[in-house]
Amino acid sequence: MILNCVLYGQLTEIFGNNKIAFEVDESVATVGDLRSLIYEKHPRLKGLAFTVAVHDTLVNDELKLKEGIELHLMPPFAGG
């Protein structure tokens, strides 16, 4: 399945883009699985926490992934 992700802040700098798509197999079933995969494949992210939102709402790592879902990956907030 292909997972489309929108990136923000420092993540856009690390990936050099504000969007990225991950093609994953069935072993990546939840947001938590994707998070682990991203840290594994992109060691530059080490130490940078990020939250995930779907439809403008924060989701936790247990959320099941499905084809077509758009994930927003957001580093720590810095408003104000």
Next chain:
Amino acid sequence: MQGGNFHSLHGTPTDSVFNSASKSVHSLQKVFPPLEGDQGVGFRNFIPMKKDIPNCFVEGPIPTDKIARSIEEQQSYTMIGAHDIFLGQVRADNLEQGTVAEIEYTANLTMANAVFHEISESAFTKFELNSVKIYHSLGSVKAGEICLFVFTSSKHRKMAMDACRFVVEEIKEKAPIFGKEKFTTGNHQWKVNT
């Protein structure tokens, strides 16, 4: 439409647009009830739409005359007895990498506006308020310029002050806004709220 203005009980132009939009949805549903066994043909588009949520972002620094104008706008609402204002200003921090010259703000815009809306709704529930206004900068804001303007109005000072603090703290914690601190040396780092 000028954004950032939430649900003033005394009704400003933005609010009346907001309120009349939700009222018309309500009355349409009464006039045309969904058919039985039908999940509302023709009504599924009546999910509250994003465009009903005001945009609280201002390109660049928040002009100080906008702040003055916001105060003036409230002066005709004479049931208000107290305002509280928070202004966030970009600080020229001296760090190892240099001195902060500006912050470049980006955001998950739709989510941030939805979060501002939720924060303001929740402020209206917790405190006796007449109005809540939130404005946040987007793009580049230089040291010394204003990047956040929160304005709460109430009958009495305690409610206005408590609400203002609540709104600011909630924004810092929950709004998906990102800040790239650019130093005089040309280096940069990503701001993190503590």
